[in-house]
Amino acid sequence: MRTMDDYEMDPAEQEYWLAQVARLVDELDPVPPGLVERTQFAIAIEDIDAEVELEAARWADISPLAGVRGGAPGTITFFVGDLTVMVNVTRTGEKQRIDGWLVPAGEHGVEVRVADHGSSATTADEGGRFVLTEVPRGTTQILVRMNGGKPRTVVTPTVEL
C-alpha cells in the first residue's frame, strides 16, 4: 500500500529522474535518422488543387510491412475510407515492377513518386488494375487521383522499396 510519502522527492532527485527521462527521449528513443527528410518528401506533392480533397492513406497491417521495409519485395496494402489498394512489387534488375489493384475498381490516376528519381504515372483499367515498370528503388510514395464523384487524391506515407 503506497502512502503519500512514497511520492515525495526532493528537488535534486526530481532533477535526477527528469534527466533520466531526457536521456530516454534524446538517446534511447530519438527521431529516426532521415524521417524529417522522408516527411518533407512526402508532403512535397505537386499539383495540390484546393478543389481536390487530399486524404492520407494508412498502410494496412504493420507487421508484414516490416519485411518490405527491410527491402524484400512482396505485397503491401494501403487503405483510406472505402478505398483499398494492393501493391505487389517485383525486382527487375536494378529497377522494379509494381502491379496494383484498386478496390473498388475505377479508372483512376496512379502516380508513384521515388525520392530523387521523379515519378511514374499511369491509369488503372476498368477492373482497377495498374502496372508500372522500370520504377527506381528508394523512398517511395503512392498517389491515387480519384475521378468520378467528388475528386480526391489519396496519398500514402513513404515506404522503402
Add this chain to the structure above:
Amino acid sequence: MGAVTELHTARTNPPWEGLEGPERHAACVIAAREGHRGALDVLVAELTPLVWHVARGIGLDRAATEDVVQTVWLALLRHVEAITEPKAVVGWLLTTTRREARRTQTRGNGQVELSPEVAEHVPSTEPMPEAEALRSERDQQLWSAFHKLDQRCQELLRLTVLAGRAEYRVVAERLRMPHGSIGPTRMRCLSALRGLYHDGDGGR
C-alpha cells in the same frame, strides 16, 4: 537600386526569419498558405520531435510512429487553410497526433489495449528502440521501467522533457505546465518511475 535591394531581401529572408516560438510557427503557416515552398519544411524539421514523442508516448512502436508522423504532416498540408489560429499550430499537432496514434493503435493487429496490470506481465510487448541503442544494462533497466508506467505518465514525462526546452515552451503553455514547477501528477509519475527502476534492480 532600391527595388533590387528589396527583391534581394525578400528572397534571402523568409517571413519566419528571426522569429521564435508561436510567432515563428504562425509565420510558417501563413507563408505555406501563400504557397511559400519550404515553409512547411521548416515546421516539419522543427516540430517532428514533438509529433514523434507524442505518438510514442501513446504506445505505438517505432515503425507505426514513422507512418503516423507522415500522416500528421500530410493532414497539416491538407488543412493548412483551415487552421483558424496559426499561432496555435502546435496545439493542432498535439491533438491530431493523439487522435491519429490512437486510431492506429486500435486498428493494429486487432489488438486490444492492455490494462496496466495485464501489460505489466507481458514485457515483450514493449515497443523497443533499435537494439544497439540499449547498450548498457542501466539503459535497459530505464527503458523497461519507463514502459511499465501507465500510458498517461509516459506521455506526460516525455512532454515534460520537451516542454522544458525553449523551442517547445508553447507545449508547456498548452498543457498548462507552470515553468519550473513539477505538479503533483508529474511528481507521482517520476516517483513511480523511480520505484519501477529500483524494483527491476532487485530492490537495491
